[in-house]
Amino acid sequence: MPFAPFDWIDDEARRRADAGLVRTLRPRGAEPELLDLASNDYLGLTRHPEVTAAAAGAARRWGAGATGSRLVTGSTELHAELERELAAFCGFEAALVLSSGYAANLAALTALSGRGSLIVSDAGNHASIVDGCRLSRAETAVAPHADPDAVAKTLRGHEGRALVVTDSVFSVDGDAAPLPGLADVCRSANAALIVDDAHGLGVLGEGGRGALAAVDLAGDEGVVATLTLSKSLGSQGGAVLGPARVVEHLVNTARTFIFDTGLAPAAAGGALGALGVLRREPDRAASARGVATALHARLTAAGLTAARPDAAVVSVRAPSADAAVRWAADCRTAGIAVGCFRPPSVPDGISRLRLTARADLTEEQITAAVATIAATAPQEAFAPVG
């Protein structure tokens, strides 16, 4: 038999191509050539002069890398300052910064559960939560989307540690989780509530303090938030926020914290710079929400089917994976970058164009974007009349 241990990869690639599910990388240039409705830079901060100056200044002062894991040489005073600032801004007792939001979800889920525990996870949760559940060795029950009653039923009768985990804003359809209902269920069952606020920070809550602050659950004894610094804060990295004893427990037990190099100083500095801008200009959060509402209203008025956005993500239904890819490509040719979600990234198998509202989009840009998206839409994307 010939030595060809990777032949199966070609078979898989053919199957992907037949199903219209090939993914390709498209490196972009430094200067924006397209109108951006695809990135997660919700507040338009990634190129803000104060944010880039803070990132560059941190690299000059502290070095290009953190030099080691957080428990060895990778904790600088800058990391400690970012942790204090994140906790204070979002209203939690303590914070722990990690190298990504992905690592933050793995850290929280693995360190706060374990064999014999039960995790109840929303069916629409992000892949990093799914992977955290898998790594945790806990029993995982996938609950129907946004359904506190179903979560309550699943928790009933479980003895031992239990936790409920949800995105605050779901990345596919942009809808918000029923956090007050889930918190009530958790309180009755003595279960912890872990909320991934990747898409809520900077957009929801007063001045962008996040989804938990918006419903008065920030700082609650039974609630933990996970964050990414890579969306509204325009930087890179992640964090877990919660009671001080939870953070201390993570420092001692969370493997994606302990065995990972600390966040690069430039990323920590950039996130601190963004928090500074957001404190001074709290209206950015409401602007991002307003742009999302305007995009939704105008796209649906044009006859397209779009989910009502609870934050900055606006999702428009496409008739098929193939059609979604072609639609996104046509938008790109017409000068607009949009996201394209299709299986396996969509839990219900429905492909979508995924648009992200940015706080700094102008009226002209919103009008141009809607006109282009409607003009390039496949006929089947328009809702039947009547």
Ligand SMILES: Cc1ncc(COP(=O)(O)O)c(C=O)c1O
């Ligand atoms: C809901 C959600 N959680 C976690 C992550 C992971 O964050 P990061 O990119 O910082 O790893 C993302 C996106 O990237 C996300 O959308």
